[in-house]
Amino acid sequence: MYENARYKEIAVLKEIAELLNEGTETKTVLAEVLSKLLHVTGLHTGWIFLIDEKGSHQLVAHESLPPALANNNHRRMCNGDCWCVNRYYNRKLTKATNIIECKRIEEAIEEKAGATFDLTHHATVPLRAGDERFGLLNVGSPNKTHFQQEELDLLEAIAFQIGTALKRIKLTQREQEMVLIAERNRLARDLHDSVNQLLFSLSLTARAGIEMSEANDVKQTFSYLQDMAQEALGEMKALIWQMKPQGLENGIASAITGYAEMLGLEIETKVTGIVCLPGKVEEALWRIGQEALANCKKHAETKEVLLTFTGSKESVIMSIEDNGCGFHYDNNLEIPSLGLKSMKARTDALNGTFFLTSTPGIGTKIEIHIPI
Structure with missing residues (x-):
């Protein structure tokens, strides 16, 4: 038995x-x-x-x-x-x-x-x-x-x-997270060393074409090519930033501030409390910050942005606020854009709380509360 x-x-x-x-x-x-x-x-x-x-x-x-x-x-x-x-x-x-x-x-x-x-x-x-x-x-x-x-x-x-x-x-x-970070950094280096340099060369070539050409229609064509190359360079620079944030080693506030400046935004940063964030929280805040600042650049019709961090032993609060055109938003309705949904999803994944307020003519504010 x-x-x-x-x-x-x-x-x-x-x-x-x-x-x-x-x-x-x-x-x-x-x-x-x-x-x-x-x-x-x-x-x-x-x-x-x-x-x-x-x-x-x-x-x-x-x-x-x-x-x-x-x-x-x-x-x-x-x-x-x-x-x-x-x-x-x-x-x-x-x-x-x-x-x-x-x-x-x-x-x-x-x-x-x-x-x-x-x-x-x-x-x-x-x-x-x-x-x-x-x-x-x-x-x-x-x-x-x-x-x-x-x-x-x-x-x-x-x-x-x-x-x-x-x-x-x-x-x-x-x-797996470390492998993904390493791969993302490798791709960022490759893009900087190859595509980024090609676009820079194209911009220089177009500029030379403008100076060497006498016909106005040819000059306009080269000017158009130069503008497109410059725009593509800007997009590529932003993409490389997203893949390999410069300054994240100095803290999330520093990284987001640097990204805003790279986008041409005028950002004011206020930090209260000192806290060491877990890697997943820092990564999520970085991605949310990127998306929020990109929205400011594309839609807010203003360059002025306020970034606020409040840290404690229990949680971290990040808010990004602009005084731009704003839009109609009802908390009882579904979040209106894919970017905002992505921000909320990242917040929810860490048991955090996502707040969005926006008023036409006054501006938009995104606030993230994440327990740590």
């Missing part, structure tokens, strides 16, 4: 290890692993929280949650605190723990929020790899109020596997 149980445990670990080894996207991997775990162990319900350094949790995978927990788009699971998350954050929960009475379920019962399908307790297991922590795995079944030690040992082994896979995915994503 003991050997059969050991063989089953090894088979479970093997199946889950195979899933974890193949996955590259966190939420997809965790959803598949949770489903497989419940199937092979005979448990009914489970959910996984990822928890950041500040103790904020995110529901990233769930299976067969009762209506009391699933109602209103899992609001009860996404908001508020609970015993297991608090204990995890305070580093008092370090191993698979036998049944925990679920505060979320107790509150749902008290509030008569829906059926619980007799789920009253759950086991909880921290997800970690070495000293690095990622969140919690919670599992339970209707009317189950106790886990055997062997069950907890298996859950803990699986949790270690999940933690190791999460670390691998994190490192892989970081490596």
